[in-house]
Amino acid sequence: MTQSRPLSTFSSASTDVDVFAPATLPRIGPFPLDKSSEPTVDPENGVVQKKVSMDSPPEGGLQGWLTVLGSFCITTAVYGLSNSVGVIQPYWAQYHLSSFAVQDIAWISGANIFLCLFLGVQVGPWFDRFGPRWLLMAGSLIYMAGLIGLGFLPEDSDVSTGPGIRAPGTLYGLLMLLWGIIMGSGAALCCTVALSVLAHWFEKKRGLAAGIVFVGSSVGGAVFPLVLRTTLPRMGWAWSMRILALIVASLLGMGNILIKGRIQGRHGAGAINFGCFRDASFVWTTVGCFSSGVGRLAAGAISDKIGRFNTMILTTIFSIVTTFAVWLLVETHRMWLLYLFAALFGFGTGCVISIGPICVGQ
Template sequence: MPTHQRKGSTPGSIESTEPPFHGITSVTSRTSHTEHPPAVAEKPSLPPCDPSEQTLADKDWTTTEDGNVKPQHPADKEAPRSSESSSSDTLPGDGFTYPEGGWKAWGVVLGAFTGMTAAFGMMNSIGIFQAYISTNQLSHYDDSTVGWIFSIYTFLAFFCGIQIGPIFDQYGPRMLILAGNICLIASIFFLSVCKEYYQFLLTFGVLGGVGSSLVFTPAISSIGHFFQVKRAAATGLASGGGSIGGVIFPLMLQSLIPKVGWGWAVRILGFIFVFLGCVAQLLIRSRLPPKPGGSVIPDFRIFKEIPFTLTTAGVFFMEWGLFIPITYITSYALSTGAIDYTFSYQLIAILNTGSCLGRWAPGFVADRLGRFNCMVVTLTFCFLTTVALWLPDALLSPLGEYSDNKSAIKGLTIAYALLFGFASGTNISLTPVCVGQLCTTQTYGRYYATCYTVVSFGTLTGIPIAGALLQATGGRYWGMVVFTFATYACAWCSFLGARVLKVGWTLDVRY
């Protein structure tokens, strides 16, 4: 049964004809069935990013047979179709209908999946690159210095979205995906021949970071053009590609490097990127009409919305700590003396296996229980596993000196990698839909890009800070573990604050 929401209602809230799930009440479900004319919802207090956004929703649009949206000619204005005759769902606040499925919609999800497999798979494998490069080509550099290569990569992957998001809103994804594929593929092939520090910094850090941003920003944003009710589930499926890449790529490199050497192992990875990029290029597309005359310059006035500001702060703290375990879990395992070389490289694959499950399964639950509700729960899980599993593990084995504890160290490390991977994967897949719940789909690219512009500074500094803490504690990892715990605790407070501002302290509200 299709779902509908009146124009002017709060972005992200969905009126559903289905009964509440296990007694949990939707924000708007209590008023979704009435025989009286609907009351006019109060318009948002925040002005649109540009004048065109104010008039776009006031125009009449129609959905064509192929699922695209075009202006409706006055002669075509007839009596509206009944809800029974439509298989789409109305986007909150803009009057458009959305397929919520079909070959074209799921094709976009598949294209986003392959694009994310390359872009985020590379990002989720930085622990392997860090461990190998820091002990081979750049063994004469300290951990903090080497860490800047990967922090610049993650910084640019998110920071470049400040311009990419608005460009996507106005021009669509095709040229952005093409440019991203070129940068990403060139980066991985150049990486295979790097020997000096500046070469790694430019090829992996700069070129790879820009390429990843050009791929994943439009890939995620395009899903919002086809899904609203099922957006969390669809986004979770697509973002799961990053975890799949994070499982396959480390295992592949670990197997290939001893056989064919570093250079050819990385080149083979590059050929896989070529295939993945071609699939993404063919399938990813947009559907909604562009904003006529829209500016590609971001508008930071959206930070006047306190829930959005708190959400951005929550994502900032979350990403500040996220890449520390991803980057250092392999090096940590090698330092303990309890885990051998081969299994140390496999730990990043174990972490990403948990992340893969975390990106897929909770997406379906979040659409029923509420996106912010699930985010608060999984952030709780992240900081609890960090303080309950990784911190005791790091204290037991600062430098691999306590042979009597090797079994406990190995068990705690494996448990942490799997459980933290699951919880953090859920956070990653829920972030886009939490941001999308605070805006309309046509301004989603701008909101998402603005959020991650701020977040990118956390990713820039997180890894070097962890490296500096490692040096300050004499090679012991407990300092970076405490820092990771603190960042996730702050993220939890921020997301909880955003939820409370929107719906209060009531626990049975789906938000």
């Protein structure tokens, strides 16, 4: 007994191909796709069509660009204040930590930057699992706790008082705790979320969105030093920190309101994925970042010996020479030069990052 068969050809001249057969449906990648991205068949003309995945970024929209604005506010507050260390660190050296060497004081801002960047390794999987809202809120509260705590420190130290809050050793520990550890940890949460959430809304325009967000770092780095140079001589340390806290709280509040996630968290995301080390690009980047950390530490010690601007000039020349002497010689059969370049160039740029704010402050 013959059975009716659904339309299976595109035209009378084409060969018989069953478009409903699973073998004819294209699959992309080794992983199964969700139903929203599976190919379908138009029942009227038998043409295979592919639906657009609902998980593809919408390339902006009102909420997408509001998220960019919120991330801009976050980087203005956090990265901008970190870039103001060129004004804050000399103040510490003159009033709070006058009995400490410059390289010892630099460990405070160094701890802040280190935690802000290093903790992103763990914050990234948390973002994938829980989304942006709670991480951003927690980071904002932690960051503000450290900044408000700075406003309760005394105006200067007094070596004659013995043990107490005005003792230089005590102030050093409090500054390391508040600025270095607490604010550094809060910065890691805030900035990792502010940058990662862009992938929810942009793919082709992600570079533009990230560029707008990073402009906030420059804006904050220009505005906060101007504020501090006005308030520190007139109002002192405590009220200057409270004014900064008010500005930063407003920016972080706007960021929390405007930033929205679009993709639900993946609860199966692991904390650490060692498979990334199989990617050569990741390994090269890791080598460069490690060398950058070494360069930041070395730059402080070198600048105390030969001067800050001399160190900046030499490390800039070192980076330029490394580019022409090593990078241009990299070829397929000499890949070891790529690792050498990553290490040397990372060291040179690390010195520039470490010494730059101090030169600006001087």
